[in-house]
Amino acid sequence: MKTRKIPMRKCVACQEMKAKKELTRIVRTPEGEVAVDLSGKKSGRGAYLCHEASCIESAQKKKVLESHLKTKIPAEVFEQLQKGSKTS
Template identity: 55%
Template sequence: MTKKRKVPLRKCVATNEMKDKKEMIRIVRSKEGEVSIDLTGKKSGRGAYVSKDKEAILKAKKKNILGTHLEAEVSPELYEELLMLVDAGDPK
């Protein structure tokens, strides 16, 4: 009998949905207050997860959810970078 591996779940800060960690993008705030995208999931600092979904990212931008959650200023360029990542991974 094979053992099932535990799939790590994370909650999207924009939609409050629990999803597989691989379906999310981690945004991290370092001790210095710098906010960046963490594709490895291993950077140190306070993290927040957003779904790889255009609507979730736009909602987070509109309501400044990431800025509130990370307690830091999130630049518009970071949101543009997130949207480009989602578009690049979208096989349309």
């Protein structure tokens, strides 16, 4: 029996490759809206972040998501990410 390939993605903050399920996708929709994509299937440009609080803080300070998504990131997105993050 063949083993299934696990989709890997890179965290934009820490640059670590992890399984797609271990990361949270932030998406800029074609309409220009920025949102947390829990399903991982929304259409638009996406960037992935770890669930670690340190990665979320780093992405916010260095404006990594803004450069990857090429738009301004609302504070509500980071608040939503921090609610679901693991403390480290």
